[in-house]
Amino acid sequence: xxxxxxxxxxxxxxxxxxxxxxxxxxxxxxxxxxxxxxxxxxxxxxxxxxxxxxxxxxxxxxxxxxxxxxxxxxxxxxxxxxxxxxxxxxxxxxxxxxxxxxxxxxxxxxxxxxxxxxxxxxxxxxxxxxxxxxxxxxxxxxxxxxxxxxxxxxxxxxxxxxxxxxxxxxxxxxxxxxxxxxxxxxxxxxxxxxxxxxxxxxxxxxxxxxxxxxxxxxxxxxxxxxxxxxxxxxxxxxxxxxxxxxxxxxxxxxxxxxxxxxxxxxxxxxxxxxxxxxxxxxxxxxxxxxxxxxxxxxxxxxxxxxxxxxxxxxxxxxxxxxxxxxxxxxxxxxxxxxxxxxxxxxxxxxxxxxxxxxxxxxxxxxxxxxxxxxxxxxxxxxxxxxxxxxxxxxxxxxxxxxxxxxxxxxxxxxxxxxxxxxxxxxxxxxxxxxxxxxxxxxxxxxxxxxxxxxxxxxxxxxxxxxxxx
Amino acid sequence: xxxxxxxxxxxxxxxxxxxxxxxxxxxxxxxxxxxxxxxxxxxxxxxxxxxxxxxxxxxxxxxxxxxxxxxxxxxxxxxxxxxxxxxxxxxxxxxxxxxxxxxxxxxxxxxxxxxxxxxxxxxxxxxxxxxxxxxxxxxxxxxxxxxxxxxxxxxxxxxxxxxxxxxxxxxxxxxxxxxxxxxxxxxxxxxxxxxxxxxxxxxxxxxxxxxxxxxxxxxxxxxxxxxxxxxxxxxxxxxxxxxxxxxxxxxxxxxxxxxxxxxxxxxxxxxxxxxxxxxxxxxxxxxxxxxxxxxxxxxxxxxxxxxxxxxxxxxxxxxxxxxxxxxxxxxxxxxxxxxxxxxxxxxxxxxxxxxxxxxxxxxxxxxxxxxxxxxxxxxxxxxxxxxxxxxxxxxxxxxxxxxxxxxxxxxxxxxxxxxxxxxxxxxxxxxxxxxxxxxxxxxxxxxxxxxxxxxxxxxxxxxxxxxxxxxxxxxxxxxxxxxxxxxxxxxxxxxxxxxxxxxxxxxxxxxxxxxxx
Numbered sequence: 001x002x003x004x005x006x007x008x009x010x011x012x013x014x015x016x017x018x019x020x021x022x023x024x025x026x027x028x029x030x031x032x033x034x035x036x037x038x039x040x041x042x043x044x045x046x047x048x049x050x051x052x053x054x055x056x057x058x059x060x061x062x063x064x065x066x067x068x069x070x071x072x073x074x075x076x077x078x079x080x081x082x083x084x085x086x087x088x089x090x091x092x093x094x095x096x097x098x099x100x101x102x103x104x105x106x107x108x109x110x111x112x113x114x115x116x117x118x119x120x121x122x123x124x125x126x127x128x129x130x131x132x133x134x135x136x137x138x139x140x141x142x143x144x145x146x147x148x149x150x151x152x153x154x155x156x157x158x159x160x161x162x163x164x165x166x167x168x169x170x171x172x173x174x175x176x177x178x179x180x181x182x183x184x185x186x187x188x189x190x191x192x193x194x195x196x197x198x199x200x201x202x203x204x205x206x207x208x209x210x211x212x213x214x215x216x217x218x219x220x221x222x223x224x225x226x227x228x229x230x231x232x233x234x235x236x237x238x239x240x241x242x243x244x245x246x247x248x249x250x251x252x253x254x255x256x257x258x259x260x261x262x263x264x265x266x267x268x269x270x271x272x273x274x275x276x277x278x279x280x281x282x283x284x285x286x287x288x289x290x291x292x293x294x295x296x297x298x299x300x301x302x303x304x305x306x307x308x309x310x311x312x313x314x315x316x317x318x319x320x321x322x323x324x325x326x327x328x329x330x331x332x333x334x335x336x337x338x339x340x341x342x343x344x345x346x347x348x349x350x351x352x353x354x355x356x357x358x359x360x361x362x363x364x365x366x367x368x369x370x371x372x373x374x375x376x377x378x379x380x381x382x383x384x385x386x387x388x389x390x391x392x393x394x395x396x397x398x399x400x401x402x403x404x405x406x407x408x409x410x411x412x413x414x415x416x417x418x419x420x421x422x423x424x425x426x427x428x429x430x431x432x433x434x435x436x437x438x439x440x441x442x443x444x445x446x447x448x449x450x451x452x453x454x455x456x457x458x459x460x461x462x463x464x465x466x467x468x469x
Numbered sequence: 470x471x472x473x474x475x476x477x478x479x480x481x482x483x484x485x486x487x488x489x490x491x492x493x494x495x496x497x498x499x500x501x502x503x504x505x506x507x508x509x510x511x512x513x514x515x516x517x518x519x520x521x522x523x524x525x526x527x528x529x530x531x532x533x534x535x536x537x538x539x540x541x542x543x544x545x546x547x548x549x550x551x552x553x554x555x556x557x558x559x560x561x562x563x564x565x566x567x568x569x570x571x572x573x574x575x576x577x578x579x580x581x582x583x584x585x586x587x588x589x590x591x592x593x594x595x596x597x598x599x600x601x602x603x604x605x606x607x608x609x610x611x612x613x614x615x616x617x618x619x620x621x622x623x624x625x626x627x628x629x630x631x632x633x634x635x636x637x638x639x640x641x642x643x644x645x646x647x648x649x650x651x652x653x654x655x656x657x658x659x660x661x662x663x664x665x666x667x668x669x670x671x672x673x674x675x676x677x678x679x680x681x682x683x684x685x686x687x688x689x690x691x692x693x694x695x696x697x698x699x700x701x702x703x704x705x706x707x708x709x710x711x712x713x714x715x716x717x718x719x720x721x722x723x724x725x726x727x728x729x730x731x732x733x734x735x736x737x738x739x740x741x742x743x744x745x746x747x748x749x750x751x752x753x754x755x756x757x758x759x760x761x762x763x764x765x766x767x768x769x770x771x772x773x774x775x776x777x778x779x780x781x782x783x784x785x786x787x788x789x790x791x792x793x794x795x796x797x798x799x800x801x802x803x804x805x806x807x808x809x810x811x812x813x814x815x816x817x818x819x820x821x822x823x824x825x826x827x828x829x830x831x832x833x834x835x836x837x838x839x840x841x842x843x844x845x846x847x848x849x850x851x852x853x854x855x856x857x858x859x860x861x862x863x864x865x866x867x868x869x870x871x872x873x874x875x876x877x878x879x880x881x882x883x884x885x886x887x888x889x890x891x892x893x894x895x896x897x898x899x900x901x902x903x904x905x906x907x908x909x910x911x912x913x914x915x916x917x918x919x920x921x922x923x924x925x926x927x928x929x930x931x932x933x934x935x936x937x938x939x940x941x942x943x944x945x946x947x948x949x950x951x952x953x954x955x956x957x958x959x960x961x962x963x964x965x966x967x968x969x970x971x972x973x974x975x976x977x978x979x980x981x982x983x984x985x986x
Binding site: 009011012013014015019020022023024026027032034035036037038039040042043044045046049050051052053054055056058061062064065066067068069070071072073074075076077078080082084085086088092094096097098100101102103104105106107108109110111112113114115116117118120121123124126127128129130131132135136137138139140143144145146147154172174175177178180181182184185187188189190191226233234235236237238260261262263264265284285286287288289290291292299300301304311312313314315316317318319322323324325326327328329331334335336337338339340341343344345346347348349350351352354357358360361362363364365366367368369370371372373374376377378380381384385398399419420423428431450453454 | 481485486488489490493497498499500501502503504505506508509510512513515516519520521523524525526527529530531532533534535537540541543544545546547548549550551552553554555556558560563565567568569571572573575576577578579580581582583584585586587588589591592593594595596598599602606609610621622623624625627628632635639644645648658659661662663664665666667668669671673703708709711713714737739740741742745746754756760762763764765766767768769805806807808809810811812813814815816817819822823826827828829830831832835836838839841842843845846849866867868869891892895900901903906907921922923924925927951953956957958959960961962963965966967969971972973974975976977978979981
């Protein structure tokens with residue numbers, strides 16, 4: 001066997017014997033082992049490591065990883081109608097170009113002056129998002145929509161001193177599971193009770209009678225979403241916010257930002273705290289790795305002082321007429337006050353804010369409108385079209401944005417069977433709701449976006465016809 | 470002795486780039502979307518009719534109106550106005566790493582970027598295989614029995630642990646009683662903060678003269694109320710607590726769980742294993758130790774690993790290998806559910822897997838050696854600089870991959886603060902250093918971490934710049950105190966930002982407060 005030649009590793013400039021020797025000499029030691037003297041021998045690794053072979057040659061590594069990835073099937077190779085909080089939207093090339101700039105991609109923190117450009121992009125994202133949702137205060141992004149909602153509920157609980165939140169029964173099960181962890185189990189002292197509010201079975205809108213029944217002075221917040229998990233646009237949002245306000249509760253509204261080119265901004269119908277996903281704004285899905293969330297509100301000290309996020313503000317610099325950007329209210333974060341801070345913060349999804357800033361500026365007001373109109377038209381076309389397929393119904397033909405429920409009760413097959421058959425034909429069918437929303441029967445949640453042409457939708461309908469007959 | 474270094478004539482680009490909200494011309498477009506096909510429009514009518522009247526947006530959002538090339542150039546200008554690790558970033562505790570570009574290219578492929586988490590697992594086999602194989606590698610490095618990647622950052626992994634702590638004690642009917650989590654003043658703020666968010670009372674142990682809390686302090690803190698210990702080791706002063714096995718034994722004896730925050734893993738990779746020290750769970754930050762880009766603050770991954778004992782409580786689903794097929798498996802009825810929607814930042818997990826394969830076991834071991842070697846070399850040189858001392862000067866011996874320094878002397882002598890020094894160093898193309906987490910245990914702290922990606926020449930340059938700034942502080946303090954001078958913008962006035970009339974987190978708020986039209 002050929003003896004391996006020791007080569008300096010490509011990622012490590014000091015992986016050269018002469019440099020190591022020089023450093024050891026500087027320290028007056030013979031071996032690097034001496035430097036680990038603090039660690040008792042009994043703490044050192046006892047056994048061996050079972051590690052796969054090293055792939056330090058990029059050509060080999062590239063082959064290995066791309067061979068792995070080639071085993072996947074994607075929403076590009078297939079026609080996908082999956083949504084439910086992680087959505088396939090078009091990512092403009094400029095978003096990718098800017099997001100992959102080294103100055104944005106690789107670093108962590110700098111000073112406000114030396115990382116001025118990056119801070120400005122963040123501010124531009126928060127500012128554009130603020131216009132979209134009609135909110136003067138936007139925190140730096142958090143991990144996801146669910147995490148944003150969890151934090152917002154805790155903000156409301158601290159603001160009101162109350163420990164109950166009313167949530168729609170129609171809620172993404174993923175998001176609900178995340179929120180549950182933020183509300184703490186009953187045993188904990190600051191437990192927040194989660195109470196479901198029913199929906200009108202016909203319209204899918206929140207059942208105001210049920211809301212009224214539960215809305216009293218123990219309620220910290222009413223949470224509503226529009227469009228909701230099943231795609232329905234909540235038409236009574238203003239009334240719900242007014243009811244919450246009358247009961248002394250905060251109104252938290254969750255939104256899909258891409259709907260806001262055509263839908264009313266939550267800040268304009270009484271939302272106190274606004275949350276949602278950043279993923280649709282220029283970030284690929286990456287199997288859920290594209291998720292991110294935001295928290296926003298009116299610019300009032302009572303809200304400002306409850307944010308757990310970092311807060312980036314525009315500010316003057318020492319040069320007359322020049323502006324820069326810096327973190328405000330750091331002392332209330334966990335970095336500033338440890339367990340006395342507001343919840344916690346840390347690494348988040350800030351790179352996605354850069355994609356989002358580019359995305360929103362590319363679209364502008366007219367692009368947002370065009371996008372919203374195209375999505376809502378094509379989604380309704382899809383609903384109509386699927387409704388004509390034998391055995392399939394789309395119970396709600398209107399009042400939704402990009403997602404809608406498709407019912408298969410008239411087909412002698414389960415949603416899982418139908419989706420399996422679709423998959424064989426190159427289509428990812430909608431999310432199966434059979435177990436999560438049993439009251440909807442054998443149903444699936446279909447998502448249609450600007451990526452779906454009429455031809456795609458017709459192809460889905462025809463394929464479903466074939467699969468379901 | 471570091472070699473003589475010629476300082477660079479650094480000057481950051483100054484573009485005076487306006488905020489995009491004040492750019493553009495009405496009517497300019499940066500992106501088009503197609504209009505709906507005729508048949509679609511015929512079938513459903515215009516979009517206006519599809520939006521419920523009560524929820525129709527009356528006015529367009531006040532977004533800027535620019536053309537595509539203008540937008541590209543605006544954001545390229547802003548990237549140039551960002552030093553962004555184009556200099557030398559020794560940002561301690563964050564372990565600045567080389568982020569291989571091949572991994573970025575791979576993660577951008579549609580077979581990664583265009584995956585939906587609800588796809589059938591049969592269509593995700595390559596991804597799940599990568600995730601599972603990386604799980605196996607982390608098990609080797611830690612001795613743990615299972616990793617999950619749902620936590621979207623180190624702090625989120627700490628939070629995961631507090632949720633698991635609740636579930637573990639709840640399953641024993643002891644959650645009401647076990648309401649305290651113990652940590653040290655040298656732990657990362659996310660440990661006490663997540664413990665508090667999860668509803669626990671936090672006990673923070675102070676350090677004794679050895680640089681870590683005493684065993685007696687720990688013994689006094691544990692009781693039948695102890696739910697968990699959350700601790701890092703070594704800490705970010707480069708000090709290793711040699712009594713940590715005893716700590717784990719004491720906390721276990723009291724019925725608590727032990728969580729190892731492995732934020733400072735770089736200097737001890739392949740040297741120690743969390744499970745062999747007795748810990749029940751640990752966390753690795755893939756965006757720090759494992760070569761994933763930091764993105765200025767995420768998307769990140771807090772890889773959470775635990776022993777068999779805690780496996781039933783993990784957030785789900787788990788990536789498992791069953792009869793040659795990779796599956797997404799529900800951890801069962803005791804699972805804490807979710808700390809974030811879906812499975813985590815799996816594109817970042819794939820990058821970490823690729824980085825770790827490229828490094829190999831011997832590469833990891835060598836990286837640990839180099840990072841500790843360089844840190845001690847730096848320490849020797851930095852302590853020669855006037856005004857620089859190190860924390861716990863009485864503790865002899867080598868530090869691990871970081872050392873905590875203080876500029877107290879420099880400040881006392883010259884009035885120049887650590888923030889001034891940071892602002893002056895960026896004038897020479899040095900990225901900001903890390904000072905220290907709150908509360909500062911030494912005045913005017915700074916904490917460089919050399920790691921393995923910076924050449925000896927880079928390290929010598931960094932040292933030379935600090936030497937230069939120290940010289941300036943003693944000869945011409947004003948130049949340091951008014952720094953930066955060579956950056957994209959001058960020093961930002963941060964003091965007013967605590968005032969509601971001055972802070973402005975959006976352009977809307979700024980316009981209103983400044984009376985800008």
